[in-house]
Amino acid sequence: MAEDTYRPRAEPEAIGPSRHRMSRVDRLKRDRERNGRRWRRRLFGGFALGLLVVIVVAAVVFGGKIWHIMSGSGNDFSGPGKRDIVIQIKAGDSTTAVGETLYNQGVVATVRAFVDAAHGNAAISSIQPGFYRVRTEIPAANAVARLADPQSRVGKLVIPEGRQLDDTTDMKTNVVTPGILTLISRASCVDLDGIKHCVSVADLRSAASKGTPLMLSVPAWAVEPVLELGEDHRRIEGLIAPGTFNIDPAAPAERILSSLIGAGAVEYMKAGLVTTATSRGLSPYDILVVASLVQQESNVQDFPKVAQVIYNRLNEHRTLEFDSTVNYSLDRREVATSDADRALRTPWNTYVSEGLPATAICSPGVDALLAAEHPAPGDWLYFVTIDAQGTTLFTRDYQQHLANIELAKRNGVLDSAR
Numbered sequence: 472m473a474e475d476t477y478r479p480r481a482e483p484e485a486i487g488p489s490r491h492r493m494s495r496v497d498r499l500k501r502d503r504e505r506n507g508r509r510w511r512r513r514l515f516g517g518f519a520l521g522l523l524v525v526i527v528v529a530a531v532v533f534g535g536k537i538w539h540i541m542s543g544s545g546n547d548f549s550g551p552g553k554r555d556i557v558i559q560i561k562a563g564d565s566t567t568a569v570g571e572t573l574y575n576q577g578v579v580a581t582v583r584a585f586v587d588a589a590h591g592n593a594a595i596s597s598i599q600p601g602f603y604r605v606r607t608e609i610p611a612a613n614a615v616a617r618l619a620d621p622q623s624r625v626g627k628l629v630i631p632e633g634r635q636l637d638d639t640t641d642m643k644t645n646v647v648t649p650g651i652l653t654l655i656s657r658a659s660c661v662d663l664d665g666i667k668h669c670v671s672v673a674d675l676r677s678a679a680s681k682g683t684p685l686m687l688s689v690p691a692w693a694v695e696p697v698l699e700l701g702e703d704h705r706r707i708e709g710l711i712a713p714g715t716f717n718i719d720p721a722a723p724a725e726r727i728l729s730s731l732i733g734a735g736a737v738e739y740m741k742a743g744l745v746t747t748a749t750s751r752g753l754s755p756y757d758i759l760v761v762a763s764l765v766q767q768e769s770n771v772q773d774f775p776k777v778a779q780v781i782y783n784r785l786n787e788h789r790t791l792e793f794d795s796t797v798n799y800s801l802d803r804r805e806v807a808t809s810d811a812d813r814a815l816r817t818p819w820n821t822y823v824s825e826g827l828p829a830t831a832i833c834s835p836g837v838d839a840l841l842a843a844e845h846p847a848p849g850d851w852l853y854f855v856t857i858d859a860q861g862t863t864l865f866t867r868d869y870q871q872h873l874a875n876i877e878l879a880k881r882n883g884v885l886d887s888a889r
Contacts, residue, residue, distance in 0.1 A: 552606030632836030709831025
């Protein structure tokens with residue numbers, strides 16, 4: 472072999488520090504990094520596994536609960552049930568929503584059982600919002616039947632127009648007309664397991680007397696006149712609007728009054744009471760009081776004229792001299808009043824005091840409110856109803872008014888002059 476063809480073999484080159492050259496410190500650092508990576512991988516793996524277990528368990532439990540509620544997989548209740556309760560159905564509740572309420576209150580075993588039992592039942596699909604008496608742990612079909620029965624509805628309150636807080640007596644017939652407090656008390660009555668529960672008139676009167684305006688939901692425009700009457704329960708007269716309401720039979724007297732006064736404030740706002748009062752330079756409360764006088768003093772066709780008479784007399788600083796304001800504090804209804812009655816000094820008697828009575832004297836209806844807000848134009852100062860058909864004559868001339876009174880006497884409408 473020629474010398475010029477010989478090549479020495481290339482030795483492999485080491486990459487990185489040679490093992491025998493690495494210091495002890497470097498080896499310790501390298502080992503710590505390797506151990507740290509292994510620990511983080513184990514920790515993350517354990518956490519992920521634990522999270523997966525939690526998710527699976529939650530899905531099983533929650534999903535099972537939802538399936539039990541909605542699917543009806545559980546057995547339906549049987550038997551007559553355990554105890555009577557009152558449930559509330561709210562406006563817009565679907566059949567499923569009603570079923571959920573019943574399930575949450577322990578009435579039915581599952582929502583699905585109720586929905587299936589109610590399928591095709593028009594009484595359930597059109598059920599009115601309100602309060603209903605049912606029993607716990609009853610078959611779904613029984614729950615449907617109870618809700619469809621009008622006798623199961625409780626807490627329905629109807630307040631007619633022109634009704635005052637206290638009962639009134641007709642002096643000719645001795646017929647007693649129940650006042651708003653009596654109507655509320657009757658509406659609150661519910662029979663639970665054979666025991667009748669009612670909110671008493673006395674409790675309602677006490678709540679009206681002692682509750683603060685805030686607790687009673689008195690609107691801001693009525694707070695001052697309410698406070699001026701101290702603890703007289705009639706301080707809230709007129710603040711409960713006429714209409715149909717749902718009251719919770721289980722609620723205490725103060726809460727019932729609060730809900731009704733709050734609802735009344737909303738209705739009066741809708742009727743334009745606040746905005747109209749501002750444009751007329753009066754307070755909303757004054758407009759409400761005028762409306763109550765209009766309601767008690769005349770028939771609906773004459774409401775706007777009577778409202779104008781009131782404003783004309785107030786503007787000329789004349790006493791109103793309305794018999795309805797005398798009768799109000801006496802809790803009676805009568806066309807005419809006696810001299811002794813008219814001499815009684817009360818916060819409501821408009822024979823002895825100039826201006827409006829201390830409060831409204833009833834709960835006025837929408838027509839009376841509109842008349843008080845928009846009276847008919849005229850200069851009348853006097854009016855009197857002259858016959859049984861309700862014909863009412865209006866005049867500014869006092870002598871003509873006296874002649875009209877005589878006509879009313881001849882027709883048997885009046886026994887004595889106004």
